[in-house]
Amino acid sequence: MVRLVDWEGLAPGTNDFRLVAERHVGDAAVPDVLLRVNGLPWVVIAQEPDARGVIDYLIHRIRNLAGASRDSAPARPELARYAQLLVVMDDSDARLGTITSAAWEFDRWRTVAPATEEQVRAELGCPVERPLRPWEALTAGVLRPSHLLDLVRNFVQEREWPPSGYGQQGTVVKTVARYPQYRAVHRVIDLLVDRMDGRSGNTPAWHGGLVRHFADSGAERTMSFLVRRLRAHPQLAGHKIIVVAQRREREHRIADDLAQGGEGVVSPLSAHRAAQALALDVPDVLVLTLQRLVGVRDATEPPYTDLEDPLPAAVNTRSNILVILDEPHDLTVHHVRLREILPNAAYLGFADAPVPRRSQAAVQHLFGTPVDVYTARDALADGVLRPVLYERAADDGKADIDALHVGAPGPAVRTSDASGDDLAAKAARMFRHWAFTGLRHGVAAQVVAASRADAVRYCPALIKARDQLLADIEGLDPDLLSDPDVEDYATEEQRALIALWSYRHVLKRIAPRAAITMGGTEPPEWRRWTQPVGGRAGSGPKGLAEAVAEPPPALLGSGPAWRSDAGRPAYRPP
Template sequence: MSEYAHVEKPLLTQLAGLGWSVIDQGCQMIPNDPTKSLRTSFRDLILPQVFRDSVRALNLLPDGREWLTERQLASLIDDIFRQPGKGLLDANEAVQALLFKAQVDRNEVTGEKDPTVRLIDFANLERNKFHAINQFRVDTPGCVKDFIIPDVVLFVNGLPLVVIEAKIGDANTANPMHEAFVQLQRYRDARSETGRAGLREGEPKLFYTNLAVIRTCGEAAEFGTISSAPEHFYGWRNIWPERFAAITPPLGEVRAQEELVQGLLNPDCLLDMLRTCSVFMDLPNGKRVKVLARYQQHRAARRIVERLRNGETPIERSGVVWHTQGSGKSLTMVFVGRMLRASRDLNDIKIVMVVDRADLEDQLSDTAKLIGGKINLVDSRSSVRDVLASPASDVSMVMVHKFVEAKEDLPDRLREKLGRYAPPPAPRLLASSTTRCASLSWWTRRTARRGPRWGTICSRRSPMPPALPSPAPR
């Protein structure tokens, strides 16, 4: 069976069932008409007219009129691809910020200066345009080869967010997954041997808006980022939202590819990953990387948020997530925090991270900055009271021993705020802490007198009481 029949065609069929507009250009031939892929030239890296129409429609006046001009739309495209002096990763980070908040010089209709422009509507997914195009030819003059042809490219509002490379094992390909990884490197001019030879290949700008790259041979399918080494590509086994749980496999069996497409590439999950589960961070060795949540982290973070949103009692809003050492507890907390801040109904929650070792406090304070906003390091027991009583919906980090009960009497007003002599009121969020151990627990409360909702995320070495049911991955 050919690569197209075994991998590419089933993938496109499944994407069509998920709501993507699929353009299938067949196989085993070099595309020679750019209009079939919604472009006027093979040098176009986006779908120009789809981008213009989508962005116009997403940015309307209260009376429903469009206000963006052709000049401003061209300027937005220029802002995306004009990244002077930046490598691919830095350019990708800058462009990702534009996907969340872009601006133009002036609203010519109302006179407003520097108005914000939405390139993607994260709140109303049905307002976005989703296209999947196979055999997406991009001309690369002056490079080793005259063009590249990624197998499948996924576009949201005309912007390429995902590049997929399909391979199968044959007489010339002993390891199809490795060959797919090498091809993805070639597409973005990332092969070191080519650079050492003083040559260029591929088109890095195709990846300026990229969220993820995927390699698949059908039986195996893994995703990574533009900075991922081969060992940092992962499969996807969880399906969210639940309405996508039923898979109709095009070839009659559910393989790793079908699981990944159904779980990661449905429009809801893909844009959720872009909005809340994609971060740029520095490793201990100083290298900067782009990180996407693995399916376990996304599932745990989503279940925490769902409990906070839907729980009727403190127990229903609390829980434990079990982890193995090195499985990414700190990043799971970051993704939870970003989901809360991005939500409309939970964005006022105060987050308190509780740690049990000083070295963790230093380590996690840097990681917690990925949530966004100010991070308060609580340095005394008296400061804990002030932080928890404040109305700010911020992120704080505290050592667990600072919660030791004090013997002195408290003023009535402070006692009322802290609720020290009454059962804890029903919480709304969470306490979070991580240690070397294997659990991440959270609980929530709401302070008296319309105070902020707050919570703590905590890790423990010992098991939590069975009264706190776990939303953890298996």
């Protein structure tokens, strides 16, 4: 068997890295630059080094080249098969994606880790007073040969979306870690290596650190990347990894993500089997709930007759064990007693929120100091999150439109405590208000319901409201659509409906879904409203902003040619 890549790259010259400028032949689209590794086109680069603010154009261009856009030609076979990363760079921005990434999935890269910023500045001749430019950080953090090998080997995954179990045909997508995930994994690895080498100094041996990333940042994917990186590390590959979840839902989600990453996962079904699995001296991965570990403690206690509660016997005393605690915000006595069962293990926490003051001392005692922090404010700066605009509802249930800033790029959120027959009326009012104000600007919307049942009931009510709105638009008098002077005599609602004429194709694709936790005891009909519609997210294969920006299908018509949205006041629902 021939090895195409020396993944360790320890000996100089074992891998050949070449930047190749592509040449245009006729009208065929070609990338600006290819980074070939041993002849394989791993990285496709589109760049405009002298331009600013053209990153969206570059993403569109490179997605066309990859065959990912709806109107693009099929990808070149060598790129479709071998391309691992897509990079776009202009003078003011730089983004990273893969050959299956949607436009909104191209992310910034703001770290040079595991290299140091001082090292990069020395290599680039960059003065200390000037921050690294985005393209400099991405080039040093991603395209450095050792980093690129590590990134492709351990942080690029192919997975099926939607996952099995959703009742839909899945497609294989290629994903790459975001820079906070990559940085966090390497900081944890450095800490574990120091622990194994005895270089921890005064740091207790059980401290594995605390990773605090914002909620819904993909902690389970970060765990999956960490396990892959551990298995590729010569000193840490033999570690036994135990993931402790607070809830059954999180246990299943983490286990599924690790399995999609190619890792064999063991989820013991009882405390007795969990105790047996914990005692095995094998480098496997266990995923179980805290409650099951409590049962392990009870199962391993020796019989006694004294009134005092003796310490349970240790289940496993090996030191190459990493215990990962998910959501360790409120530590209990059961968390502390984990060290009695696994006394020599390292403990790593993954928190998605600041630790409450009452738990800070216990968290620091078990995990040590945070090794990586990535807050929602950081995600907003990176464009990963979008600001949420909360809109106050008046006492009569009507929208307080002045509270909604239509031009802002975030979802408008309505709160609701609808009940009984009033729910359908409120759903219709909210849907029309959103369609008349936020839809044309690519502003998504959420409704916060008072219960899971209400959240599910809102879905068909919103679809009914959508269909009624489409019927009202289709029922417009053709004379209104063809008269350039319609603004002078049309009613306010007619003007709002005319404004939505060219967005009927977007409205038809709106499919509300309930973001609720399913525990397995809910009515079967709920599952219809909690499954993703398709693509890689619940909102569909395209984001709302992309769907609004694309031209309507020819069969729908382009709408009134004379119409201009400039200066039109927002429609106020009756």
